[in-house]
Amino acid sequence: MSVDQEKAGPRRQARGERRIAQLLEAAANVFCTTGYTASSTNAIAREAGVSPGTLYQFFPNKEAIAIELGDRLIHQMRETTGEALAAVDPSTPLEEAIGTLVDRFTAFSCQHPVFFALMHGPDIPGRLTEEHDALHAHLLGQVEALVAAFLPGAPAADVTRTAHLCLGLYKAGLELVLSHEGAERDAYVRELKNVLIRYLEPLLTEYRDRATADLTTTRTP
């Protein structure tokens, strides 16, 4: 069996790898400002300073560019979220947990504005939608696990709903964060944390009380 061979295809020279990176960066810029569908491959090639033919030397079609770009972003996103979520457990105070998660997630999105543009357009190609759905499901699962850990004994449906809401609220907040800069951006980050904390805090105490009540009734029947 052959080793060291990522995928089928021509063996790349260093020059080729550089071109690919260059094309992906150009694509990121164009997608970012124009959106996927409205971006033309010719425009991407022009932005990268190469001819359309050269672009198709490295990507079989337009979709493949978005796929490759999306794959790399998703991979980085998974790493970021994995690290961030691993640093949190139910013993962490809610405020601190939310603070850490929101800070790390927003940092990633601020560094990679394409991610938001590519993933939330309604016109993204099929393969990428699937990958994004997979990422979303993955993220949802992680958040669900965290929510379940914070709210022991909560029904599965409630946990799922809460996780959906957390992600949705985060996304809404992120949009506001990204559309502001400097001090105002920081203010929105703070408010986003407040939203999540204030939404989750009552659930926390509710389930803690319920657990205590259960304990009490069990002990003193």
Next chain:
Amino acid sequence: MSVDQEKAGPRRQARGERRIAQLLEAAANVFCTTGYTASSTNAIAREAGVSPGTLYQFFPNKEAIAIELGDRLIHQMRETTGEALAAVDPSTPLEEAIGTLVDRFTAFSCQHPVFFALMHGPDIPGRLTEEHDALHAHLLGQVEALVAAFLPGAPAADVTRTAHLCLGLYKAGLELVLSHEGAERDAYVRELKNVLIRYLEPLLTEYRDRATADLTTTRTP
């Protein structure tokens, strides 16, 4: 000066008005499922059961269809929000106020799914973006006024930020609401209300306390 003439153009027969309504309904369906850019005028004509030529008898171009549809929806939206917001004043308990507003707004969006599709796609034509921005600004102003009334003495920047957040959170919640049905949809509506109430409640008491404190210090210097 001539009266009774809405715009320049040929005088319409009743048949023409019917065709226009029919074409707009068809456009709503097509836009809803395909999005604006990906929708072809031929597809809209086909959906309406007429020829492309007939479509262009009533609309000068593709954008005009979206504009007209958007105009009508925005008009209805303005009416709905106007009524809903007029029914609320600072003497209303927060919970009741939020409940009323969320119920009326979500009802509108559930009845007109095109609205969300047309207004939140990244590929909508320029004129419509402007109109949507105008609507958003209008809505923001109304929400700001309400927030300012609920939080007397709050700095303008805070009021604006809070209003932005309320609208953003609502939009996020709406997306979740629209993507579910029946009991689960109702559950999301409830949670959306909770999010807003829990986010705003502390602000309310904070500014009430601050106002009381100001009053006290002024009276007993």
Next chain:
DNA sequence: TCAGAATGCGAGTGACCGCTCGCGTTTGTC
């Protein structure tokens, strides 16, 4: 009744866009 306007049709036109192809240039290998 009848002229003129409004409505209706659908093949066709021009522009754009994703993508190809033939051919020249650079790079790695022996």
Next chain:
DNA sequence: GACAAACGCGAGCGGTCACTCGCATTCTGA
């Protein structure tokens, strides 16, 4: 230095889509 493979080019092909045009049909008003 010689050969092959990877790289690079850009005019151009095929297809799609917004939109048009010439002509037929239906309606309105006098």
